[in-house]
Amino acid sequence: MRRVVVTGMGIYSCIGQDLDTVRDSLMTGKSGIIVDPVREQMGFRSYLTGFLPEPNLNSMLDRRKRVCMSQEASYAYLATLSALEQAKIDNDFLTKHEVGILYGNDSSALAVVEGVDILREKKNTTLIGSGSVFQSMNSSVTMNLSVIFKLKGINLTIAGACASGSHALGMGFMMIQSGLQDCIICGGAQEVNPYAVGSFDGLSAFSQRNDAPAEASRPFDAGRDGLVPSGGAATLILESYESAVKRGAPIFAEILSYGFSSNGDHISVPNIEGPKRSIIMALENSDVRLEDIKYVNAHATSTPVGDYNEALAINEVFGELKPFVGSTKSMTGHEMWMAGASEVIYSIIMMHNSFIAPTINFNKPDEASAKLNINNKCVRLSFDISLSNSFGFGGTNSTLIIKKL
Secondary structure (H helix, E strand, C coil): CCCEEEEEEEEEECCECCHHHHHHHHHHCCCCEEECHHHHHHCCCCCEEECCCCCCCCCCCCHHHHHCCCHHHHHHHHHHHHHHHHCCCCHHHHHHCCEEEEEECCCCHHHHHHHHHHHHHHCCHHHHCCCHHHHHCCCHHHHHHHHHCCCCCCEEEECECECHHHHHHHHHHHHHHCCCCCEEEEEEEECCCHHHCHHHHHCCCECCCCCCHHHCCCCCECCCCCECECCEEEEEEEEEHHHHHHCCCCCCEEEEEEEEEECCCCCCCCCCHHHHHHHHHHHHCCCCCHHHCCEEECCCCCCHHHHHHHHHHHHHHHHHHCCEEECCHHHHCECHHHHHHHHHHHHHHHHHHCEECCCCCCCCECCCHHHCEECCCCEECCCCEEEEEEEECCCEEEEEEEEEC
């Protein structure tokens, strides 16, 4: 089995659109959550969202490519440009090698809504536009980026709800480990618009702290009242260790293990056993000892049941060892299909800069989170190994163990 390393990272997040800005936001506990007046006008009960500037790709891509790209594909394009540059991969390398793409994305609502609106109003399908179909498919990211970057390897979208980005990394890890590919662009993307999350609002899944956006996302806190939607894109270049060394690439981290499971239970309410089995699988498939893991980036979205059960699962695995446990979603909100990839980047940033980001707004633990070691202030700590959890609707669970190199 070959070693799998990270040679490049790129991100387009509400806490920064470059790695240095994201690092500073994580260290200082800066929130990227705002109040969106459009959602209030549309009748949402929660007006909260992660804020992202809308990309302007006019000078970067021709019109034909731009009209085929969904909102999340544009985020992913910018994140991938940055990741490829950091990995020292140019167009010549992409042309001469079988580089693949595995990207997490589980919906593309904006183009669907816009297309239906045009059809209903104008009664003319030709006005929907030639790019609409490519924007509206779940595979919008992979189909567009594979064409733009002329990729010749695996080309597949991973749709695993809020674990999509993590599963994409896990699948990439297994493909490279087994020798099927040498290099894969992996990541996750999530559109940031009201249409993508209207049903969540209707289900009362969102925090309604509209008067205090920066304090609304409260993972593990006893006073949490729901998640805050967010998004963007995160790209990691996964590569075999041999390939990276051969071309003199920078190496930032190693993916040590991937665990997964299905709850086999309720479609939207998580349990304890499913996440626990995912964590245990990742541990058993690695040479890592429990005591080697100093930080757990929890899935913890700020929902009452989800955070509670995850806290119990983590405690049942780690017991008295009590590694630092945190949720960067306290700052970013829930980046959904992107989160499993972005949170690996956040963890790598922390390891390379020797700190544990705070779980902001964590002021009072509940019965379950009181069992964990959760810091609400930045902690300076040199550490080499972290574990990242991502869970999703339908009971899909993913766990990754990452080591700093």
